[in-house]
Amino acid sequence: MxxxxxxxxxxxxxxxxxxxxxxxARLLRDAYSSGALDLEAPDILPYEVLNAxxxxxxxxxxxxxxxxxxxxxxxxxxxxxxxxxxxRTVELAMRKGITVYDASYxxxxxxxxxxxxxADETLVRKVGTEWVRRVGDFEP
Numbered sequence: 255m256x257x258x259x260x261x262x263x264x265x266x267x268x269x270x271x272x273x274x275x276x277x278x279a280r281l282l283r284d285a286y287s288s289g290a291l292d293l294e295a296p297d298i299l300p301y302e303v304l305n306a307x308x309x310x311x312x313x314x315x316x317x318x319x320x321x322x323x324x325x326x327x328x329x330x331x332x333x334x335x336x337x338x339x340x341x342r343t344v345e346l347a348m349r350k351g352i353t354v355y356d357a358s359y360x361x362x363x364x365x366x367x368x369x370x371x372x373a374d375e376t377l378v379r380k381v382g383t384e385w386v387r388r389v390g391d392f393e394p
Contacts, residue, residue, distance in 0.1 A: 258292035
């Protein structure tokens with residue numbers, strides 16, 4: 255077991271909808287829930303997850319409110335965009351040609367020494383570091 259990991263919104267969305275790699279995403283969630291793994295993310299994660307679920311069309315207002323509460327109940331370690339994280343985020347966004355949002359997850363992963371799990375193939379391809387892993391590769 256790795257001890258801690260960074261997850262991006264593409265993974266957490268899969269906790270609530272059935273898509274490719276949803277089973278592996280839920281394994282990450284379950285490892286966290288059991289105390290076997292700490293999960294971290296930039297503090298934009300809940301916004302991105304709720305936005306993706308809203309535009310999926312699969313959830314109504316009340317369901318999204320419940321999901322917002324569930325996300326809060328998970329008590330993931332969320333990091334503000336400041337200091338070293340802000341600087342490294344901008345560097346990665348500019349140098350790798352990725353969004354600031356995606357770069358914040360990669361930067362947090364790099365700075366914390368924890369792998370980033372994502373379902374975003376473009377992010378895996380563009381960042382291509384030892385820190386970024388496909389969620390489908392997670393094994394508890």
